[in-house]
Amino acid sequence: MSTPEAGLLVALVGNPNTGKSTLFNALTGLRQRVGNYPGVTVARKSGTCDLGDGQKVELVDLPGLYSLAAASPDEQVVIDALSGNIAGDRRPDAVVLVVDATNLLRNLFLASQVAELGRPVVIVLNQADVAKEQGLRIDTELLSRRLGGVPVVLSSAWKGEGILDVRRAIASAVAKQTPMKRVVWLTNIAAALADVAVAAAADTGKPISDADAQRLLFDTNPTTADRLGWTITQRDKTLRSARDRVRNSGYNPMAAEPLVHYAHLRVILEGVVTEGAGKAGRSAAVDRLLLHRFLGPVLFLGIMLGFFGSVFWLAKFPMEWIQFGVDWTKAIVAPQLDAYPMLQSLLADGIIGGVGAFLVFLPQILILFLFIGILEDSGYMARAAFIMDRLFSWCGLNGKSFVPLLSGFACAIPSLLSTRTIEDPKARLATAFVVPFMSCSARFPVYALMCAAFIGPLYGPGWQSIVMIGMHCVGLLFAVPTAFVLTRLVLKVKPQPFVLELPRYQMPKPRDVVWRMWQNAAEFVSKAGTVIFAITIIVWALSYFPRDASVAERIKAANPAASEEVVKAKLQAAYVEQSYMGRFGKAVQPIFDPLGFDWKITVGVLASFPAREVIVSTLGVTYSVGEDAEADSQHLRKAMQDAKWSEGPRAGTPIFSLAAVLALMVFFALCSQCGPTIATLAQETGGWKWAAGSFVYMTALAWLAGTAVYQVVIRLT
Amino acid sequence: MTPLSQLLPGQFGKLASLNPERGVDQRLMALGLLPGMVLKLIRRAPLGDPLAIEFGGQVVSLRLAEAENLIVDVSADCPIQRPRQP
Numbered sequence: 102m103s104t105p106e107a108g109l110l111v112a113l114v115g116n117p118n119t120g121k122s123t124l125f126n127a128l129t130g131l132r133q134r135v136g137n138y139p140g141v142t143v144a145r146k147s148g149t150c151d152l153g154d155g156q157k158v159e160l161v162d163l164p165g166l167y168s169l170a171a172a173s174p175d176e177q178v179v180i181d182a183l184s185g186n187i188a189g190d191r192r193p194d195a196v197v198l199v200v201d202a203t204n205l206l207r208n209l210f211l212a213s214q215v216a217e218l219g220r221p222v223v224i225v226l227n228q229a230d231v232a233k234e235q236g237l238r239i240d241t242e243l244l245s246r247r248l249g250g251v252p253v254v255l256s257s258a259w260k261g262e263g264i265l266d267v268r269r270a271i272a273s274a275v276a277k278q279t280p281m282k283r284v285v286w287l288t289n290i291a292a293a294l295a296d297v298a299v300a301a302a303a304d305t306g307k308p309i310s311d312a313d314a315q316r317l318l319f320d321t322n323p324t325t326a327d328r329l330g331w332t333i334t335q336r337d338k339t340l341r342s343a344r345d346r347v348r349n350s351g352y353n354p355m356a357a358e359p360l361v362h363y364a365h366l367r368v369i370l371e372g373v374v375t376e377g378a379g380k381a382g383r384s385a386a387v388d389r390l391l392l393h394r395f396l397g398p399v400l401f402l403g404i405m406l407g408f409f410g411s412v413f414w415l416a417k418f419p420m421e422w423i424q425f426g427v428d429w430t431k432a433i434v435a436p437q438l439d440a441y442p443m444l445q446s447l448l449a450d451g452i453i454g455g456v457g458a459f460l461v462f463l464p465q466i467l468i469l470f471l472f473i474g475i476l477e478d479s480g481y482m483a484r485a486a487f488i489m490d491r492l493f494s495w496c497g498l499n500g501k502s503f504v505p506l507l508s509g510f511a512c513a514i515p516s517l518l519s520t521r522t523i524e525d526p527k528a529r530l531a532t533a534f535v536v537p538f539m540s541c542s543a544r545f546p547v548y549a550l551m552c553a554a555f556i557g558p559l560y561g562p563g564w565q566s567i568v569m570i571g572m573h574c575v576g577l578l579f580a581v582p583t584a585f586v587l588t589r590l591v592l593k594v595k596p597q598p599f600v601l602e603l604p605r606y607q608m609p610k611p612r613d614v615v616w617r618m619w620q621n622a623a624e625f626v627s628k629a630g631t632v633i634f635a636i637t638i639i640v641w642a643l644s645y646f647p648r649d650a651s652v653a654e655r656i657k658a659a660n661p662a663a664s665e666e667v668v669k670a671k672l673q674a675a676y677v678e679q680s681y682m683g684r685f686g687k688a689v690q691p692i693f694d695p696l697g698f699d700w701k702i703t704v705g706v707l708a709s710f711p712a713r714e715v716i717v718s719t720l721g722v723t724y725s726v727g728e729d730a731e732a733d734s735q736h737l738r739k740a741m742q743d744a745k746w747s748e749g750p751r752a753g754t755p756i757f758s759l760a761a762v763l764a765l766m767v768f769f770a771l772c773s774q775c776g777p778t779i780a781t782l783a784q785e786t787g788g789w790k791w792a793a794g795s796f797v798y799m800t801a802l803a804w805l806a807g808t809a810v811y812q813v814v815i816r817l818t
Numbered sequence: 819m820t821p822l823s824q825l826l827p828g829q830f831g832k833l834a835s836l837n838p839e840r841g842v843d844q845r846l847m848a849l850g851l852l853p854g855m856v857l858k859l860i861r862r863a864p865l866g867d868p869l870a871i872e873f874g875g876q877v878v879s880l881r882l883a884e885a886e887n888l889i890v891d892v893s894a895d896c897p898i899q900r901p902r903q904p
Contacts, residue, residue: 168848172841204875207850321839355838359847384877388860388870398864487879491865494881500868598842598884600849603870603877 109158109275110191111150112182114215115199116208117165118480118604120227123613124199124258125162128267135620139188143178144521153268158275161193167207169214169312170320170358173597174526177324183218184312186328195221195274197267202232202239202255203605205374206366213362216281217312222251223270224281229255229263231605236379240372247369249282259610284365289350290357293343294318300339301331318343319358384480384605391484401488404481405507408472416511419464427457446645455637466625469508469515470618476504477522478609483601490599496581497588499525499599502532506580509539510573513778517785518621525597531588533785534795537778538580540573540770543714547769548572550717554738555762568766575770579802625781632780636711644682644708652676673722682708696768696807697761697815699746706768711776713769760814764807772803822888823869825859831890832856833873842884850874857890 113128115121126133129148136145143164150160163182164175178187185192196215200208205226212224226232226239245253252270256263286294298314307329309317316325317340326336344354352360391397431449438445476482486500493502501523509516516536523529548569557565656672663671677683686704693703701723709715717737724740744756773779773796783792819834833855836843850873851857857873867882 167845170844170848172844207874207876210848210850321841321844353838355844356836356847356852359850360852363850363852385860388877392861392863392870394864483879487863487868487870488865490879490881491863491867494867598840598845599868599879599881600842600845600884601868601879602849603879 109156109194111158111160111195111197111271111275112193113160113162113197113199114179114183114211115165115227116167116201116211118602119165119199119201119208120258121165121199122162122617123610124225124227124256124264124267125160126613126616127258127261127264129160131616133620135624138178138182143174150271151268152272152275153265154272156272158194158271160197161190166211168211168359169316170322172320172322173524175524180312180316180325181328183215183220184310193220195223195271195278197223197225197271199225199227202226202229203235203237205239205244205370206363209366209370210359210362212281213284213366214312214358216283217315219280219311221274221278222281223267223274224248224251224253225267225270226253226255227258230257230260231382231607234380235382236377238375238377240375244369244373247282247373250279251281252279259607282369284362286361287350287352290347290352290361293346293354296343296346297339301326301329301336304332304335305330315358318347318354321355382605387606388484388603391481392487397488401485405485405504408476411468411472416464416468420461423457423461423464427453427460443645443648447641450645451638451641454641455634463622463626465512466515466518466622467618469511469519470621471614473504473519473522474614474617475609478607478614480604480606482522483603486601487603494599496585497528498532498584499523499528500601502528505532505536506539509536509541512541512543513537513539513775514625514781517778517781518625520785525599527588527592527597530592530786530791531584533782534587534791535580535584537773537775537782537795537799538576538583538771540576541775543712543775544572544769546714546717548766550720550737551762551766554741555757555759558742559759568763572766572770575767575806579771579806583798632776632783636776636780640682640708640711643685644677644680646681647679648676649679652679674724677704677719677722692804695811696764696804697756697758697811698765699744699756701744702756702761702765706772706774710774713772713774716769758815759818760811763814764811767810768803768807770803771799771806773799819889820892821886822857822859822871822890823882823885825890825892827859827861829892830856830858831892834889834891836889837887840884840887842880843888846878846880846888849876849878851878 113121113125125146125148128150131148133146133148136147137143138145145161147159147161150158152158161182163179166173166176166179169176169180181187182190183193183196196218198208198212198215200212209224212222215222224244226241229239232239239255241253241255245251252273254263254266254270256267258264294311294314297318298309298311301309301314301317309329313325313329317329317331317336323333326333347354347357391400431453434453435445435449438448473482476485482501482504485503488500489503490500493499502520504522505516505519508519513536516539517533520529520533520536523532552565552568556568652675653672656675657668660668660671678687683700683704686707687700689707690698690700690703693706698706701720704723705716705719708719720741721737724737724744741757742755746752746754746756779792779796782795783789786792820831822831822833825831833851833853835853836846836851838844838847855873857871860870860872860877862869863879868879869882869885870877870879871885872878
């Protein structure tokens with residue numbers, strides 16, 4: 102965590118949908134750093150903010166939240182960051198509270214909670230232009246006076262208005278250190294808070310701040326107590342008697358905090374806002390259309406299919422360019438190294454191939470995040486979740502799981518990154534876990550090859566389409582029960598209530614959307630990219646070494662009359678056969694025997710663990726038609742159709758029987774064969790535990806389902 | 819006294835009671851939905867669940883099951899106009 106030496110740290114805090122990130126971008130001018138808070142998957146965004154007088158401070162954009170009650174990891178991070186409890190981070194020297202100027206009361210609840218932390222604050226009434234349009238006039242001077250003299254400024258970050266005022270207000274808050282006026286607790290509640298603070302301090306040996314005492318008394322979840330190391334046996338009696346004390350004053354202890362704060366704020370806001378003539382927002386009218394009982398879902402499907410169809414199609418072109426660029430680089434570089442075949446192969450197939458392996462995901466990631474940014478910032482994402490929630494709630498997910506699952510049909514990588522939009526950590530984890538089951542575009546070449554070579558010729562194009570569609574549903578069929586079991590039986594986290602604000606519609610700001618898209622892509626390249634690169638190199642080495650010169654001599658001697666091309670293809674096949682990968686494939690073939698796979702398919706399956714589409718070119722190599730084989734290659738189809746078992750009980754029968762073809766496709770539909778997905782899953786779930794679990798679970802499931810398919814179909818045909 | 823889940827679209831009610839022990843109600847209280855607050859059921863989602871309610875100048879979605887324990891008084895003198903803050 103890099104912070105300027107001895108510099109000042111200022112935190113940006115506010116409700117979601119207040120334009121906080123837009124303000125952050127306007128204040129820092131995109132001079133930003135993105136990192137992670139230690140131990141949690143919450144991004145730490147910070148940047149350098151000029152205060153207008155040459156003084157520079159580090160500004161950190163904390164996650165948007167409605168209350169300091171530590172119910173989610175995001176909320177816990179904000180509390181920790183504001184109290185200075187984050188390793189490597191200092192306590193902020195000032196807190197900028199971003200407030201939606203059209204709804205002061207609700208937004209100031211969080212401000213009032215933050216005031217309890219005793220830090221100097223600045224109140225920014227953002228979206229002042231919208232408030233003005235609605236006819237709201239806000240007396241900022243009166244509000245500032247009532248809040249104890251803290252700076253209160255109007256801004257419209259979207260339009261870039263009032264930004265200089267915000268800079269000056271931060272400078273003045275940092276200089277004057279004026280704290281915001283705090284709520285006055287009733288005698289009984291104040292006494293209960295004091296009891297808790299004294300008992301917790303005595304038991305833990307640490308001083309307990311007022312804010313911590315409030316969290317201990319008012320929150321049902323034990324996160325704050327756990328952080329302070331106040332054990333359940335120590336705290337139980339104290340908390341019970343303190344809460345009884347609150348109850349005796351006529352307040353439910355779980356409701357006292359919002360009741361007291363809101364009562365306090367109503368007094369403060371008396372006469373601050375005057376309503377004049379203005380236009381009511383158009384959001385209600387738009388919602389009548391977009392959330393209409395019949396039209397709503399139709400428009401929803403149209404928007405989603407339009408967006409995700411274009412992720413698929415728009416990304417196709419840049420992906421082809423990247424592929425072309427990779428092939429072109431190989432073609433330029435490889436001939437220079439003809440004298441050094443090992444180095445040539447390392448560079449061409451290992452390094453350039455490895456870079457290409459993650460670069461090729463970038464277009465989809467960029468386009469998906471562009472669309473997600475538009476959906477979120479416009480306010481439609483919340484509506485999409487509102488429409489879809491019913492379909493997901495029963496298996497422990499929620500409406501926000503829809504977008505990641507849908508985009509999983511294009512590619513799991515951007516889709517895993519998009520699970521960040523799900524606030525509930527349990528639903529987020531379960532969604533991320535089932536995303537790899539969605540039939541991504543890398544499975545398509547496998548289905549296409551199998552269908553074109555076997556299903557189509559044998560059963561006609563009708564069955565070919567049915568099998569193609571069926572294969573896209575296999576993953577879904579397993580994903581839903583998996584989510585159900587995972588959320589009900591495995592994850593012991595308490596589910597979060599699905600309370601979702603349907604914010605005002607607004608035009609997304611291009612700079613914010615593009616910037617967030619860029620940040621996500623950069624994070625993917627720097628984190629998952631390195632892992633993907635490493636995996637590619639390892640698989641390259643396994644299928645390259647050992648490479649004995651005697652193999653070449655033997656092949657040349659055995660095929661004296663064959664053309665150079667045929668010899669080259671046969672040589673490649675021979676090399677792979679005696680490489681570590683080939684030997685390993687032969688050794689583990691018995692494991693895949695129940696699925697009807699021979700050693701060549703087994704090598705293909707093993708080689709495609711980093712990326713499933715590799716099976717096509719690996720089969721091309723092992724069936725001696727060259728590594729440039731594609732799914733529509735006639736040679737490869739012919740070679741596979743002619744392939745027969747040479748030994749064992751199945752000798753003489755075709756390897757690619759209907760049973761084996763179906764088993765292979767089902768195996769690919771379910772198996773965790775994607776290094777980038779595993780790497781991204783580890784990145785997004787904050788460790789390798791879930792990534793490893795996903796790998797083992799999906800691979801085992803694929804083996805079981807493949808075996809079941811093979812054993813049933815072979816007996817029927 | 820009616821559970822919020824039984825309100826008709828467009829119908830107003832005054833929140834009579836909630837259950838502060840529940841996580842949902844704590845979230846709603848943080849958003850300002852406190853006893854005595856006037857709210858309006860705007861609509862149900864196309865599949866019948868969740869609900870969209872309006873209170874204090876904001877629209878919030880919550881699930882049917884979560885709305886059952888929120889008791890509203892529909893006979894109270896609820897203003898017909900849009901509830902506004904503060």
